[in-house]
Amino acid sequence: MHALSSLPSPWWFAALLPPALWPWRGRALLLALLLGTLLTDWHAQRRLDARWPESAYNEERWLRGTIASLPERADEPAGEDGAPRRTWRFAFVPEPDEDLPSRIRVSWYRTDAVPAGGQCWRLKLRLRAPHGSLNPGGFDYEAWLFRQHLGATATVREAEPCAATGAWPVLRLRQAWSDRVDAILGARPGAALLKALTIGATAELGDADWDAFRLTGTTHLIAISGFNLALVSGFAYFVLRWAWALSAWLCLRVPAQRAALFGSAGVAAVYALLAGFEPPVARALFMLLVLVAAAALYRFTQPSRGLALAWLAIVAADPCAVLAPGLWLSFAAVGAIFYLVVGRWRPEPAWRAAVRVQLFLSFVLAPLTLFYFHGLAWAAPFINLLAVPLFALLTPALLLVALAGSLSPALAGAWLPPTATLLEWVLAALQALAAHWPMAWLPSAPPLAALALALLGSLLLFAPAGLPLRPLGALCLLPLLWPPQQAVRGGLELQVLDVGQGLSVLVRTARHSLLFDAGPAYEDGFDAGASVVAPYVLTRGLRGVDLLVLSHGDRDHAGGVPALRRLLRPMREIGTERGEPCRDGERWEWDGVRFALLHPPAAADADDARADNDRSCVLKIDGPFSLLLPGDIERRAEVRLLDAHPAALRADVLLAPHHGSRSSSSPAFVAAVGAREVIFASGWHNRFGHPRAEVVRRYLDCGARLSMSGEAGAITIFGEAGALRVERWRERAAHYWNAPAAAQPYWRTAGEALPAQPCGG
Incomplete structure (x- = not known):
């Protein structure tokens, strides 16, 4: 149901109700499916109705x-x-x-x-x-x-x-602890990590910190979730069991195991509240409570039933939880542990069992990691063999420090500085591993079939000894190493990605790929290179790109360059500070498609009075159709192009200069290009008002069809049977929670309201 573009009508449920009530063998399954779908529809519709219009x-x-x-x-x-x-x-x-x-x-x-x-x-x-x-x-x-x-x-x-x-007493308590840590430690890296591990406040961890966690496969140890909750609960269980057993009077009334079981569940609930009761923590707590209840009722002989009941409780409370990667990763991890350790007749030494569990978790979670995060930290199994025991000791100790520091300012002043120093040592070690481990992150986005086959292979490899099909597990993993590339339609394909107010374009020929600009990156954490551009390239089956062309250095075009270098490793760069300069006159050909740089002139001086926008790199591509990518050039550069390359400007597809600003797209330039398709790479309701109404009117007067990436989502253009095909992702693949593509967008309405003029007038 979550794959639908709109929620189903209640009439569908009414039509399915009679067969679900009719006495036949499959009615229970159909009724459960109908009730689940109806519950999901009700929850989703309530959230949609509560949105601001x-x-x-x-x-x-x-x-x-x-x-x-x-x-x-x-x-x-x-x-x-x-x-x-x-x-x-x-x-x-x-x-x-x-x-x-x-x-x-x-x-x-x-x-x-x-x-x-x-x-x-x-x-x-x-x-x-x-x-x-x-x-x-x-x-x-x-x-x-x-x-x-x-x-x-x-x-x-x-x-x-x-x-x-x-x-909001719990939130105030969390805020008080955060304020106390800030007052004593200031802006130290150890302070940010301390708050992350005790109250789930991860906002102060920087991009470099998260990169270190990602490259070492230790993110699950930092972001409070099922692992941290299990650590705290397990520590509380053993402490309570030991303390309870000291009193014979208590043991005669309640066995130490049961007292410790319920006590550890209570400690886990308190920790979940202090961590903000965010969805990953809440899901882990629900799972833990269900498993505790199963153990308390002596029904833990079949853990799969307890796990299924936990899933049912979570999904019934919030059917939209299945959209979160954390739910699948958490249940897959717990299910994998049960699969590996429950019912094995031959016990193993603890160290060997721990190694087997860690290796199996790395194998079985790899397909989910690749699906959700488009890459894999291959060193994670080895690093986690040391990191998991370390954090198993650190997490309960940090909570004890937080408890003592909250109750006594004197203890906080004495204990927090050495604690922060210890955490900074741990962070420095992870950063060093991330920096020096060769090829720590393997970017990839294999197709769903390959991921499902790899999951089956992981289960076979770690199946009980004696299963004749075990060796086939290794073969099932091979498709992950060579993901198939998606074929280029028509010999030339253009994708203008929706990166907000910025630009990134992927151009593909039969055997080559080019990225024109890298999208924006901002201090608040949004990096289009990492969150939009690289995932898209990887989902095409590409491991990297042949050429990165940067039009100019403005943040909305160049911000994502570091992320693209890290994740896609371009073989060649033009226009970047590390690459070759962009100069008029350079030409090359890929698979029968011709590329030419038209601007800036080779004699341009970087220190002249020309605006940065007017030094933008302009790329012309001629193949099954022609397209012009002019970056952020303004009228001065347009005049120069009209003088130097009047014939070369003609193109079927034009990326409107400077996002459709009034300082570009002069009437003469618009008429000279004569594009059939014009794309504005502009953010939805951006603060600059791009594209400007007069510019929209100008292109309409010349008969162009217009699209805006911020309204349409990613835009793909290719030639088919001699005609241009345009696909807009919001129209093609939006889900019911996505804002629908407007029949008459606000930016087009504003342009159509202006009086028409002759093309080029």
């Missing part, structure tokens, strides 16, 4: 409510008065109002205020409907908002603190 985009309203999460901070340059200014992001819960979403994702830019979790604020918010970039294989921001029950995004225009309500 697109028709009220940018409407401003005063709202009183509570900050319902630990605010995420990003430091900004100091203001004129020298005071620190920061950007904050947090979940905001307004006071109940039937016209408002129950939770809003708020961004508060460049402020000297210090919001805190649990505080009451009266905010003037500029509200927006959920909308994000949409690309094959890329991060779906709208899906993330949907899973987090966030019905709108907003920016703060004005703010007034209001009296505290006394609610």
